[in-house]
Amino acid sequence: MLYREAGQFKSTYAADQQIFPILQDRIAIGALLVVALVVVPLIGNQYWFSAILTPFLVLSLAALGLNILTGYAGQLSLGTAAFMAVGAFMAYNAVLRIPHLPILGAFIIGGLCAAAVGIVFGLPSLRIKGLYLAVATLAAQFFVLWAINRIGWFSNYSSSGVITAQRMAILGYPIEHSREKYLLTLVIVALMALAAKNLMRSETGRAFMAVRDMDVAASVIGIPMMKTKLLAFAISSFYCGVAGALYAYCYLGTVEPEAFTLDLSFRVLFMIIIGGVGSILGSFLGAAFITLFPIFLNVLSRSIESGLGIEMSHAVVSNAEAIIFGGLIIFFLIVEPNGLARLWQIAKEKLRLWPFPH
Amino acid sequence: MSFFIEVLAGGLLAGVMYSLVALGFVLIYKASGVFNFAQGSLVFFAALTFVSLTERGWNFWLALLATLIAMILVGMAIERTVLRPLVNQPPITLLMATIGLTFVLEGASQLMWGSQPHGLELGIPDVPIEWLSQKWNINISQFDVFAAFVAGVLVAVLALFFQKTRIGRALRAVADDHQAALAVGIPLQHIWAIVWAVAGFVALVAGMMWGVRNGVQYALTFTALKALPVLILGGFESIAGAIVGGLIIGAGEKLAEVYLGPYVGGGIESWFAYVIALLFLLVRPEGLFGEKIIDRV
Numbered sequence: 001m002l003y004r005e006a007g008q009f010k011s012t013y014a015a016d017q018q019i020f021p022i023l024q025d026r027i028a029i030g031a032l033l034v035v036a037l038v039v040v041p042l043i044g045n046q047y048w049f050s051a052i053l054t055p056f057l058v059l060s061l062a063a064l065g066l067n068i069l070t071g072y073a074g075q076l077s078l079g080t081a082a083f084m085a086v087g088a089f090m091a092y093n094a095v096l097r098i099p100h101l102p103i104l105g106a107f108i109i110g111g112l113c114a115a116a117v118g119i120v121f122g123l124p125s126l127r128i129k130g131l132y133l134a135v136a137t138l139a140a141q142f143f144v145l146w147a148i149n150r151i152g153w154f155s156n157y158s159s160s161g162v163i164t165a166q167r168m169a170i171l172g173y174p175i176e177h178s179r180e181k182y183l184l185t186l187v188i189v190a191l192m193a194l195a196a197k198n199l200m201r202s203e204t205g206r207a208f209m210a211v212r213d214m215d216v217a218a219s220v221i222g223i224p225m226m227k228t229k230l231l232a233f234a235i236s237s238f239y240c241g242v243a244g245a246l247y248a249y250c251y252l253g254t255v256e257p258e259a260f261t262l263d264l265s266f267r268v269l270f271m272i273i274i275g276g277v278g279s280i281l282g283s284f285l286g287a288a289f290i291t292l293f294p295i296f297l298n299v300l301s302r303s304i305e306s307g308l309g310i311e312m313s314h315a316v317v318s319n320a321e322a323i324i325f326g327g328l329i330i331f332f333l334i335v336e337p338n339g340l341a342r343l344w345q346i347a348k349e350k351l352r353l354w355p356f357p358h
Numbered sequence: 359m360s361f362f363i364e365v366l367a368g369g370l371l372a373g374v375m376y377s378l379v380a381l382g383f384v385l386i387y388k389a390s391g392v393f394n395f396a397q398g399s400l401v402f403f404a405a406l407t408f409v410s411l412t413e414r415g416w417n418f419w420l421a422l423l424a425t426l427i428a429m430i431l432v433g434m435a436i437e438r439t440v441l442r443p444l445v446n447q448p449p450i451t452l453l454m455a456t457i458g459l460t461f462v463l464e465g466a467s468q469l470m471w472g473s474q475p476h477g478l479e480l481g482i483p484d485v486p487i488e489w490l491s492q493k494w495n496i497n498i499s500q501f502d503v504f505a506a507f508v509a510g511v512l513v514a515v516l517a518l519f520f521q522k523t524r525i526g527r528a529l530r531a532v533a534d535d536h537q538a539a540l541a542v543g544i545p546l547q548h549i550w551a552i553v554w555a556v557a558g559f560v561a562l563v564a565g566m567m568w569g570v571r572n573g574v575q576y577a578l579t580f581t582a583l584k585a586l587p588v589l590i591l592g593g594f595e596s597i598a599g600a601i602v603g604g605l606i607i608g609a610g611e612k613l614a615e616v617y618l619g620p621y622v623g624g625g626i627e628s629w630f631a632y633v634i635a636l637l638f639l640l641v642r643p644e645g646l647f648g649e650k651i652i653d654r655v
Contacts, residue, residue: 076450124636128643131393131449135590136639138583139632146628216653262583266457273454319469326461333455334443 003351019197036186041179049178050251052295057185058246060287063271064196064280065239070269071278072200073232074212075125076133079140080240080268082121085260086114086144087241088248089154092163092255096156103168103175107188107245114241115234117144122233126226129215141262148257155257162256165249181250188246192239197280199235208232212278274332276341285340293328297321365616366609371502373608374509375571378564379585380592380600381512382557387594388533389553392441393449395456398582399463400558404429405565405574409478410471422562429558432463437554442547464579475575478566505567512563513601516556525552533595587631591638593648602646603635610634 003024010016020026044053066080091110094101101109121140125133148154148161155161168175168184175184199205207228210218219225248255267290275286301317336343350357382397407428411421440455520526531539532549540546565574568581588607592599614630644650 070450124639128639131453131594132590132639132643132645134453135586136632136636138586139629139636142629142632146625150622150625270454270457273451277450315473316469319465319473322461322465323469326458326463326465329458329461330440330455333447333451333458334440337444337447337451 003348003354005352017201019201033190036190037183041183044179044182046178049182052292054178054182054185054251055247056287056291057182057189058243058251059268059271059291060284061189061192061246062240062243062268063275063283063287064193065236065243066268067272067275067278067280067283068196068200068208068239069232069236071272071276071282072205072212073208073229073236074215075122075229075232076130077137077236078134078262078265078269079121079137079144081260081262081264082141082144083114083118083237083240084244084247084264085148085257086117086237087111087244088255088260089148089163089257090114090241091245092165092248093154093156095166103170103249107242107249110245111238111241114244115238118233118237118240119230122230122237125229125233138262141265145257145260160256162254163248164254165252168249185246185250188242192242193280193284196239200280204228204231209278270329272339274329274339276339279339279341281344282339282341285344289340294321294325297324365612368499368502369609369612370605371499371506371608372612373588373604373606374502374506374601375564375567375604376581376584376588376608377601377604378505378509378512378560378567379581380588380604381516381597382560382564383585383589384592384594384597384600385516385553385557385560388597389529390441390532390550391449392452392456393594394557395453395582396436396459396463397557397561397585398579399460399467400429400432400561401565401568401581402574402576402578403432403463403467403565404558404562405478405569405578406467406471406476408562408566409476409569409574413476425562426559429562430555433554433556433558434551437547437551441550460579464576468576473576475573476569478569478574501570505571508563508567509601512560513597516560516597519556525549529553584631587635590645591635593645595649596645596647599645599647606638607631607634 003022005022008021008023010021015021020029040048040053062080062084065083066077069075069077087107087110089110090113091106094106094109095103098106117140121137124136128136152158155163168181170184175181200208207218207223210221210223211225211228211232215225218228244260247259252259271286271290272283273286274289275284276282298317298321301312301321305312305317379397379401382400383394386392386394386397404425408421408425411424412418416424436459440459441452444452444455518526520530528539528544528549529552531542531544532546536546539549564581565578568578572578588600588603591607592601592603611627611631611634615627618630619626638646642648
């Protein structure tokens with residue numbers, strides 16, 4: 001009833017090609033941004049900002065980065081956490097070693113360094129494909145963590161390899177509280193998501209998709225394979241690098257290299273699979289699911305404990321959570337292999353016809 | 359010189375241990391095209407079940423039999439509940455499903471048997487062979503040789519099974535071409551169930567060997583990560599590749615750790631295997647023994 005595009009005529013090419021062609025979508029996204037930017041900061045508390053919203057946003061950005069590489073360009077990667085680690089540690093070093101560097105500049109430097117590392121580890125993709133490539137990207141995962149652990153320069157020679165994020169300030173305005181950190185993350189993530197959405201509608205994005213769908217055919221019609229694949233690795237790693245820097249500066253504060261293990265790579269990969277491969281929205285939905293679900297399970301198990309009055313040991317609870325988490329992922333893959341974004345799409349189609357489906 | 363031989367032999371024998379895990383991957387990939395990331399968890403599950411049963415006073419053979427039956431049932435259950443509904447999905451979805459499976463398997467095994475580490479004894483001590491160390495001053499662990507022997511027997515049994523039995527031939531037919539196999543009347547789903555059962559058996563053998571070496575503990579699940587470079591080096595579809603790949607990776611890793619490690623600060627074992635595998639892949643992108651990839655538009 002409400003969700004109709006009837007009567008919305010496009011009279012210019014620009015109007016025809018806009019990101020949200022349906023008025024209701026534009027209103028919804030505008031409302032969402034207002035809520036996230038104004039309402040949430042007014043009503044949220046510290047727990048919500050620092051434990052739920054900020055990690056959700058940061059991991060969305062990482063998932064977005066991986067989605068550019070895996071979902072759009074079709075190159076499977078298991079090294080996401082390594083690129084995040086590069087971003088985090090290089091942003092730290094940039095602030096440390098370059099005087100008067102604005103914090104956003106440090107994030108960009110972190111992202112660019114991650115992009116450079118991404119290009120290096122993307123080189124095998126010119127020769128290797130599919131699962132072989134996925135395993136090969138594990139080399140990035142292990143090598144980068146090893147290098148950060150071994151080479152003292154990265155952590156400014158701290159004995160345990162742990163770095164503490166410096167204080168942040170933008171134009172002299174200090175960013176200290178969880179609310180400000182949340183807002184900073186939100187703005188960066190929203191801008192980068194917009195950039196990604198537009199990039200994927202451009203020539204570059206279409207070249208990515210051509211390579212994903214069939215790379216031999218793509219090279220036959222004149223898409224430069226090397227440039228496209230390496231660009232995909234570079235852009236994806238840039239996103240992951242910025243996400244890593246935000247992970248360090250806005251979420252964790254104190255970071256050890258072990259925060260970026262293979263587990264994190266898998267979690268980000270889960271996000272795009274559950275959310276939807278090759279979908280910007282899917283990255284956010286997947287990140288929300290993967291970050292919120294363990295918290296939900298935890299709350300649930302605690303309430304069961306207090307409700308039934310039984311004392312469960314920590315090990316039992318965490319193992320049961322792992323079983324449910326894994327089982328649910330398998331369940332999701334079986335019922336909707338295309339992810340939550342596809343469910344959303346189906347819901348929208350239904351909504352258009354509702355209440356007269358014929 | 360004797361030191362070099364010692365390092366080389368140690369590396370080769372360690373490589374055999376990697377091959378044991380890689381074999382389980384290859385079996386399943388060959389037959390069903392699923393890259394089974396959960397093989398490491400299966401190894402952990404098998405070893406933990408076995409060691410917990412023996413610690414509860416079960417006889418060695420009885421515990422072995424019970425674990426074997428459990429592994430076969432688990433393998434079949436995985437095939438039935440996880441992979442059958444996911445037939446014809448893209449490889450990445452299948453991979454993610456098996457990663458989800460690792461959570462379930464690891465959670466279930468620790469829920470059942472607890473998460474404290476166990477020691478495992480098979481009656482073969484992990485000490486250097488005496489006459490070798492006395493005569494040539496080469497230290498090679500008795501247990502490593504035993505593990506290599508077990509791996510050899512395992513491969514021989516698998517080869518016999520694949521070449522000579524009716525089921526084995528059906529397995530190879532399925533690996534070759536699902537549809538053609540279906541057309542000549544091979545029951546695909548039985549075959550897949552059998553493959554998973556065999557993979558469970560291989561996981562049990564690998565779990566016992568690794569359990570003696572490193573103790574039965576959660577870290578056992580990381581053996582899967584050790585097997586991955588072996589796999590891409592040897593090719594996903596080849597049993598011979600898993601063995602040769604394991605030997606190359608094992609030897610290369612140990613030699614690099616000893617001769618190259620001191621210059622770069624040590625601890626390079628975590629990634630050097632991948633570098634070796636990558637170098638080989640640059641020459642042969644489908645692994646040493648993998649099926650040649652032919653691209654058509």
